[in-house]
Amino acid sequence: MNAVLDPIAALGRAALGLIKQAGALALFALEALSHLVRPPFYWRIFFSSLIETGFFSLPVVALTALFSGAVIALQSYVGFGQYHVQSAIAGIVVLAVTRELGPVLAGLMVAGRVGAAMSAQIGTMRVTDQIDALTTLSTDPMKYLVTPRLLAGTLALPCLVLVADILGVMGGFTVSVAKLGFSPSTYITATLDSLKTMDVVVGLVKAAVFGFLIALLGCYNGYNSRGGAEGVGSATTAAVVGASILLLLFDYLLTDLFFSQ
């Protein structure tokens, strides 16, 4: 009897735990967002987070996008060669980069770099009483620590993705022209013909959602971390893993929303 019921009970507990966690995350996000319309707003923290999330992530995102575009061009050339449709490479590169690879790869890079840093920083503040100190100094920790970071993440990632889009296409262009023998003008014309404004816009919308999720998971896990260095380490891992999974889930949902017929 127990052999049958125990796994079901465990599954039920896991499901309830997941729902509870999702509810707590949603309430955390709502509280943080409510501070956007209630002064004061901590602009200094916002700009500092914007620079940390956007500017300092630029090298890693740029390199990732550049090489991804180049790899797609190479792989497509080999694969499409079998069907003699190599001319479609420019379109494939630009669509893959703007719709998917730009936002997703930039998001994953930022989740690893910035989400982890946010979680570690806020988690350390939690376990060293710095967050309690903020409260005793009449400063709402949600308003001070979380809201500016959420806004910064939401605004920074689209900017990064715009750069990633350009560099991804440039990577494909460079390989196609320098290695695969495409004519530059033909490649550029094919790229522009394939690209629609909607592709870029949807990519940027995805990026904004991903940026919000990365900052949210980073702040949430850090804010709720307990138990010293080990707790901060666990919170950081949870922030990166959670953000990566949510990012891929929302990527599917947004793609389905915008591109499914």
Place this chain on the structure above:
Amino acid sequence: MSTPPVSTSPGAPLGTPKIRIRGLHKAFGSKIVLDGVDLDVEAGTSMVIIGGSGSGKSVLLRCILGLIEPDAGTIEIDGENLLTASRSRQDALRRQIGMLFQNAALFDSMSVGENVAFGIRAKHSDRNGATPSRAQALQMAGDLLKQVGLDPSVGDLSPSELSGGMQKRVGLARAIAGNPNIMFFDEPTTGLDPIMGAVIDGLIVDCVQKLGSTAIAITHDMASAQRIGNRAAMLYRGQLIWQGDASELMNSGNAMVDQFTHGRREGPITMELRK
């Protein structure tokens, strides 16, 4: 567990206390941390709360500060119940409180000067809406650092570059930045050598006297307790088992308090722990 008898020495506070706590309960899961604490702290009094690790001292302070929500009981400041007051009123009442944390809890993303300036700007903006500029606050922070015996040039350093004693001083400067009329000290001498501990105690006494504040300090350090406090109380297993003058700490007449203050291995506390 039977409730230990509360003994009170002569000279218990009379009149309306600055802080009045009645029947405060707090449990974390099945662990009862505060079990019906009643405490009065008269205005201008420095109350020292002693007790072993896990006796509920820090939780008591955190309940008053609003960092932990108690399960039951009342906490009054100037006769006004904090727990039933509106959120804005709670905030206003708690703005009177300055807190020195055990590890100073300085913001490590800021310089020392910015830490103190943060306290100045935060408290001033609450009180009258006229927030000093960043430059003005940094200048005021220099004066506060001088007040706690530090050179204003220390303001440019990062908290991690300071010794434990210096961090405590900076924490004290930040805590008094808003001229609080209630001050809390969470184990102010923990981790400091005896001389530095005495220095910090002296600064605390000076600051409290200068501001005319009411203070609550929690500590394990009996020398510190006697230097800081003029009243004392002992928490044991979430209950207040003794209150009296701080001068009576080492000779309270309460077996548990005497065992604790003299650090004896044998006595009622050990006997109960063995049960």
